[in-house]
Structure formats: C-alpha cells, structure tokens
Amino acid sequence: AQSVTQLGSHVSVSEGALVLLRCNYSSSVPPYLFWYVQYPNQGLQLLLKYTSAATLVKGINGFEAEFKKSETSFHLTKPSAHMSDAAEYFCAVSDGGNTDKLIFGTGTRLQVFP
Amino acid sequence: GAGVSQTPSNKVTEKGKYVELRCDPISGHTALYWYRQSLGQGPEFLIYFQGTGAADDSGLPNDRFFAVRPEGSVSTLKIQRTERGDSAVYLCASSLSFGTVYEQYFGPGTRLTVT
Secondary structure (H helix, E strand, C coil): CCEEEEECCEEEEECCCCEEEEEEEECCCCCEEEEEEECCCCCEEEEEEECCCCCEEECHHHCEEEEEHHHCEEEEEECCCCHHHCEEEEEEEECCCCCCCCEECCCEEEEEEC | CCCCEEECCEEEECCCCCEEEEEECCCCCCEEEEEEECCCCCCEEEEEEECCEEEECCCCCCCCEEEECCCCCCEEEEECCCCHHHCEEEEEEEECCCCCCCCCEECCCEEEEEC
C-alpha cells in the first residue's frame, strides 16, 4: 500500500524566508509524487509532479521539489516566501496504475508573516 | 475556460436523509474522480470513472454511497441514510484521460453537514 507522511501540520515563516515543507512516502513500486496547494474556499491546484524523469522538479509560483529515493522524501521548497503563499499544501502519491487515484497526506498549513 | 464545478457548494441535511452531490467536469475530460476531505485531513479517494463506468470504487466507505455518470460527463454522488460521520467536503476532479501525465483538476467542493 502507498502512503505519504507530511511532517508538521503548521509551518510559519517570515516573508522572504526559505519555505521547506516535508513529505516522506512509502511505496512498493516506483511512485509518482505530487504537491497540491489549496487556498481557502478554492479547489486543489497542482504545484508540481514527479513522474520518474528529472529528480529535481520545478513547479509554479517558484516552488520546486527534489525526489530522493534513498530518503524516500519529496520535500517542497521555495527560496523566498511571499505573503500570497499562505495556504494548505498537500503531498500525494500515485502508483500510476489502473486508476491513478491520489493518496494524500494530511496537509501542512503555511503561514507567512510580514 | 470553465473549470470543474460542483453543486451545491454547501448542503446541510438531517441524519437519515438522502443527498445528491453534483459534479460538472471540464468539457472533454473522460476521467472523473470523487474524493472526501474530512476536517484536518487530506482528501481520500472514493471512486473513479473512465467514461460512463466506475473503474474503481474501492474507496466508497459502505453501500450507502453510490455514484453515477450516465452520459460520461456529469456525475452525481448519492448518499443514503446520511450519518453525522458523513460530514465532510466532497471534492470532484477530472482529467483529460487516464494516465499520470494527465493532471487532475479539482472543483471547489461541496461541504456536507449532517445534523
């Protein structure tokens, strides 16, 4: 069975500071990994995805994530936080099988202080 | 273009009642997914349609939950004899086709409250 664990339900950073949101996965097959962002009262939006190509994946809004098989991690980073980055972030895994259903983590709420 | 839409945005019902939640996917998207997001949790997979047929309904919690997609477009999630534990945000997503290369686009969700 596949799963993801997001360490830290809340992360607070100052505007301009580094953002680091942690995600570890468990999968018996090569995983496909995703980061989604959810703004209040809006649907989930895909930030980036890893599908076994380059291990460093660049996404929208300046976010990137690095797939590290040895650490079973897929942490999300952004060099400089912006106030507009405040949202809930979800890591997800898929086995790319018959349904491509996504298995989500519990989410990390990012707060950005001026 | 129009994204995934879901109606109603909010639904309050009494325990034991029947509810229907509707999802309008992006035009031309053949794959449709339902997820449920409880408070403080990530979305949990319920059911997946490829075209008109349910290709995977392994996430439906019990036989009170049922979903249809009769014409391969709009989908309805039906919940019979609602229970307070069914209270959650129900999310719908669609993608162009099957395959991880295709992004799942999510609707804003329907917040269901069972009193």
